[in-house]
Amino acid sequence: MFANNIPASNLIDPHLSYVREVTPSADGCEDCLRTGSLWVHLRLCLTCGHVGCCDSSPNRHARKHFHASGHPIIKSFEPGESWRWCYVDEQEV
Numbered sequence: 001m002f003a004n005n006i007p008a009s010n011l012i013d014p015h016l017s018y019v020r021e022v023t024p025s026a027d028g029c030e031d032c033l034r035t036g037s038l039w040v041h042l043r044l045c046l047t048c049g050h051v052g053c054c055d056s057s058p059n060r061h062a063r064k065h066f067h068a069s070g071h072p073i074i075k076s077f078e079p080g081e082s083w084r085w086c087y088v089d090e091q092e093v
Contacts, residue, residue: 029057044074
């Protein structure tokens with residue numbers, strides 16, 4: 001998709017305005033810790049700091065948090081990883 005002849009991948013994601021300086025809510029998936037479930041990888045909500053499990057985890061709590069809260073941008077909460085993901089646009093930002 002193009003806007004003003006600029007490839008969409010080169011446009012700034014408008015959902016980045018939701019990103020805040022956050023404090024992680026837990027050292028693991030907040031919801032899995034509460035229920036005793038296991039997770040694969042962790043994701044950090046960059047709007048409120050909720051730590052949830054990834055889409056490869058059985059409960060997909062990070063995505064469920066997005067659907068419940070509308071907070072669009074998450075970051076990997078894995079050591080050595082710094083990528084961010086926009087759930088609305090389904091792409092890295």
